[in-house]
Amino acid sequence: MLVTGVRLFNRSSMTKDQVELNIQDLGENCLQLVWRYTCALEALTEPGTAAPAEMGVSVELLRQALYNVRQHQSPNHNPFTHATVQRVELLQSELTAHFQVLRDTVQSKRAVPAAQVFPMFRSVSRLWSGLQDEAELLHIFRNLALSLRPFVASQAQIFSENSIDGLLQGSEIKSDAERRRLCEGGELGPDIEWLVPEHPNDTEPQSVQYSGFCGHILVCRDGLLLPGKPQLGLLKYKEKLYAFSSRDSALQFASAPEHYISEVAERAKRSPELIQLLCLHRQFSCVTPYTEHLLVRPINRSSSSTQTDTHPVESYMDRTYEWNEWALRRKALKLADLRRKQTHSTQTKLSHLRRDNFTQTYTSKDAMGQTTQDGESSMPRPLVYLSELRGQRGRPMVRVELTRALDE
Known part of the structure; x- marks a missing residue:
């Protein structure tokens, strides 16, 4: 720099x-x-x-x-x-x-x-x-x-x-600015909603219908385009603003606005260049599809935040995945071979001789039986006496059986 x-x-x-x-x-x-x-x-x-x-x-x-x-x-x-x-x-x-x-x-x-x-x-x-x-x-x-x-x-x-x-024939040629300055005064009527801008020269044509041209003159004067005069006031009809070139044009348009709006649309159908010149895209959206974005109402936007997982999609492993091209060729050959296969069906002779069988059984009955017998037995307690465990080493041990017999 x-x-x-x-x-x-x-x-x-x-x-x-x-x-x-x-x-x-x-x-x-x-x-x-x-x-x-x-x-x-x-x-x-x-x-x-x-x-x-x-x-x-x-x-x-x-x-x-x-x-x-x-x-x-x-x-x-x-x-x-x-x-x-x-x-x-x-x-x-x-x-x-x-x-x-x-x-x-x-x-x-x-x-x-x-x-x-x-x-x-x-x-x-x-x-x-x-x-x-x-x-x-x-x-x-x-x-x-x-x-x-x-x-x-x-x-x-x-x-x-x-x-x-x-x-x-020697008449004075007026520019658009001069036509806007030549404005007659007078009220336009108490029963009609009129808006008078504080600074008419700062009125943007984009905010006024028909790009600021007078719709009444366009209809009544065989397609003549005359710029409107914001000093007269702007007619507010169905949330739209309309400008007019004279007081009489404003009053006549306000008496039947729907009639003049439809006539302007018919005039635009006969002269399609008016659709772009007068910004009539809303009325002729099917004729000019490239202006469909103009018909969309503004979307209310607000700030928002969203938290997602680190890996929202779980891992997936395809067990049938093959990387070898020869294996893929073998699969392709198998699929191609299936196209030449035929499915056969056979009908046995006895399969159509089936009949319905019914079986009747008796209902079950409740029954019980007792085969248990009680028995008892007492075994004698084993008792053995050992002697000669202490004393002289050379003498043998003596074992005396003291257990009682079973028949006692």
Whole structure:
């Protein structure tokens, strides 16, 4: 980072040329076509005007051209693109300020304290890295706009500037911002729920139905797209917000909202490009399956924890596992040999001569018998007397039997 900061400071004169990217000029031509086509189609669909066929203009082609340039306008003027441009401008201003401080600090000195300039060199390197990332993103947007430009050029070939000027007849061309500023006052009715934003200019089109366009004008003026005016208020119907271009359009839409909502859907069926332009994915989910994730309601999430065992699955050993490929080949040959086997069955002649047999037995009876006899006997106690155990050694021992006889 330090080396990068030093090199950037030495080549500070080339920095702006390397990061200067802007896509504002790419959308100016598109915006001019949007405003001109809108004014021309508004003049053709105005009640009481001459038939478009008499003027030699096809309303259908002009309406398709308006839808085309509106679609081309959306990627060039989305909030993300503007945020990127503002981020680039902010980084450029900070980088220029750092370079100026470094020049004032260094000037023509031969030696400068490292603790004074090294942090500034690191800051310059970080700013340059962020600027390069934003510049790459702007480069992608520029390539996208350049790839879409041939489609706008094809519409410009169908309707030349002279033909559009003839339809406008010198009328003032109003931009979308001017149409929003031209707002008449007055209450819209006490029996209808209207929301008036505190800062209408900060109202995001993504939060309003039909991308902020007036649904009543779209139905009653043959597909004309006019931006709504948040200053008039937003109609809240079934938890959805609707913007309108005039007070009369708001009152008529509020009198029968279901009718106009269904008519807008029918108009989108005839012109499928309106589904993407007006963000009607919820009503046409079957037509645009790639937007099904937009239909899913947000899931309520909460933090939770789960404790599992170290080894939730017990060990398993397959006893029939074979690693030898020749053993596997033998099993395969056995299975293949089973396909050629046949199962035979035989029927014996006597097997169909079976009959049912019944056997009757008498019930068991309880009986008892006694064969035990009691007997007694008494044996005499053995008694023996030994003499001549002490005294002279040479005399023999005398044993006298004193046991009584059995018959006594």
